[in-house]
Amino acid sequence: MGLKQNLHNLKEKYRGTKFEQGFNALHTFLYLPNITTHSGAHVRDAADLKRVMNTVIMAMVPVLIFGMFNAGYQHNLAINGVAEFLTMDNFVVGLKKILPLLVVSYGVGLGIEFIFATVKKHEVEEGYLVTGMLVPLIVPIDLPLWMLAVAVAFGVIIAKELFGGTGMNVLNPALTIRAFLFFNWAAWMSGDKVWVHGAVDGITKMNGVDAISGETILGTLAANRPVTYSLQDMFFGFIPGSVGETSTFLILLGGAFLIFTGIGSARIMISSIVGAIVMGIIFNSLAGTLMPALGMGEAVSGVIGTGSKFFGLMSFPFWQHLMVGGLAFGIVYMATDPVSASQTNRGKIIYGFLIGFLSILIRVFNPAYPEGVMMAILLMNVFAPTIDHYVVQANVKRRMKRLKTQTA
């Protein structure tokens, strides 16, 4: 009688009671369910939904750990002016702030999932495993925990459970949670005071430090000020920002892992990057900075002059747009969400392209929301079924035509 048998016995005991769904959910974390399908032909594979979700979480762990180091690094940098990156102190500062975010996100979200599953008597669905990990990575570090809890409850109930639970949601729940936070408490989600731990305390003068300020690169650009970070900082992520989105390098590694394991769609990721580059090139040409961005030639005076309030973001080299802000994170971890993205292959390319394209567009023309990828993905989530519909219809039409020519 090992653990496995004991658990199976317990499972029999709970069958038919209120706790059945909750127990089964915990049980399948350790062992495959001992209920098997008896009829029909099925592909036997160890990868159930829970394993798929866990793979995505694995792809996010490096980003999370980097986020903890970076949180402490930015904090110490802001206080002392100089700081080392890989120190235990940095990690502890970050851990203290980020672990509660993670716990609240999972606690509230899974709690709601369990309640819904128990009341509606269906299996607890695994969809929240990824959402719960994504949420702490896309919020500013000093976000009050109760706000996160309210937003998670809203996102899980309104964006997911009301539509029918995992696999039925139209919008990406993690981004719905972020959008809710953003529109509810914009002061905590944007500006130059929220991205570095301790800066908010500076505003409220709780501990007398009010010199801390950490503006994101996009915020700086939107205000038409020169960026002070080096390319290396931008790429490796030693910059202020939401917890997990700063390191483009680690996000790329995560993306490669997702493509390699066959979970993330390479079509969406690549077409999103192409979309962002196209929009970036258009803006660079408007601002007359396309040549220097490509490394050849001088800037010319474009349609958009240096006096324009859009000049900062428009003149920013198109390939650097890919490295700042949450664009990379959004494309790799959220645009590829298999539920809310387009399903057809051609649809995925259109969907991804428009996400990249719109992200940069919103970024430039809406300085109040310096990052556009959240809005772009949510918008395209809504249009994904429409894209699929037209792709399928086009296919049907083409084949009908072929049939006609063959039979005629």
Added chain:
Amino acid sequence: MADNKNIEKEPLFSKKNIGLVMDPLTDSNPITVQVLGICSALAITAELKASVIMALSVMFVLAAGNVVISLLRNVIPSSIRIIAQLVVVAALVIIVDLTLKAYVPDLAKKLSVFVGLIITNCIIMGRFEAFALGNGPWKSFLDGIGNAAGYGLILVIVGFFRELLGSGKLFGFQIFGDPVEKTGLYALGYENNGFMLLAPMALITLGLIIGFQRSRNKSLIETN
């Protein structure tokens, strides 16, 4: 005409007449069941006071309009009845608009075009067409009061949640303490939910009310 004498005169508050007022509050609510008049329900419910004023204005216009149309129902040629109805609503709406501007100018500014837009409120034309053209003035009056009350009830519920959660006030009074001075709930770190003041949350609030009502009364759920 001779038959009329045999029909017993219906009392003023017969069961049927009371039903005319009570039904629109719940099972045939103009907003949640008939899904009419959504636009103004989304636009002006950020404050409870505005919701109440709007509800009262619509009640006046609908009740009075119903009576007028009902009295004229045998005179109006059916081919031009829409124009005749519009004239009646327009006259009543102008009365309301000017009264509000005269006595509560601040609120009139907040309600802005929406008082004028009562004229296009689907509930009003809907009740004229569906009820006042075929029933007597007393019944039409009750129907107007009932439907406007049903509309107002939803407005007030939505307005209550939006003002309370969005700006921490009710009728303009601070409920949770002062957000600037950080007293009351704000001292604990509470902050107002700015999203509640935007139209999307009004729609979601309304959706939740509709969902709640249909979960209580399954016969309201449409099948398609």
